[in-house]
Amino acid sequence: MKIAIGSDHGGFHLKKEIIKLLEEQGRDYKDFGTYSEDSVDYPDISLKVAESVQSGEFDRGILICGTGIGIGIAANKMAGIRAALCHDTFSAQASRQHNNANILTMGERVIGPGVAKEIVKFWLDTEFEGGRHTRRIDKIGLMERSF
Template sequence: MKLAIGCDEAACDLKNAIKTHLLAQGHDVTDFGTHDNAPVLYPDVAFEVAQRVAAGDFPRALLLCGTGIGMAICANKVPGIRAAQCHDTYSAERASRSNDAQIITLGARVVGPELAKAIVDTWLKSSFDGGRSQPKVDLINAFESGRPALA
């Protein structure tokens, strides 16, 4: 699968571990940095990656920072993006199956490399079920498009 990945300095080591793991599985991974531990503004990375996913350049992406929170907040500001912060495999599966999340975010200060790999693998093996979740995702999309949500 063609994937984008990006991080801030707090998660550079974790990003590299996940990237190596994904490449070994045969995924095509484009790395949007950062590439060292020098401080960066994580919104710059999150916005660029999320915009590329929204444009259709990548079907899915991973964003990493210290907690995963900041990256999720930023990515969700990009129209058309559903980013989910995941710290366990169940959340990763549900992010895909129930919420059709194209991006997951991880926190390097919250999960270790082996758990992070398991989270990513679970997310990539899962796909959106539609079904009972479809109207919910449709409502999110409608609200984002400026159509009022129904009570």
């Protein structure tokens, strides 16, 4: 599985912690920035990660900002992207099982690195259940194409 990861300045430190986890697990990833604490606009980072997932170049993405909210809103503007804001392991698991979320968003100012790493582990290790959930994901796709 190939993972795209990115953050704005508000999520920079947590992104570094998540990258350490990905490296420890031997995961294939690419860091789409930002590469410092200097202020950047989160939609720019969100676009890079979401485009890489949308195109199929990467299987899943992880986006981090101060709250996880703005960066996820931006990602969800792209067709085929299902970015889920998760601050606990139950939500992370459910976002994969039921929603087939392809981007995880988190907030550095909301959760600490220990919880964030557990969330990432659950999210990466959980598969989509399909079944009745597929019908619902398909309806989201119809909505995207209609508007």
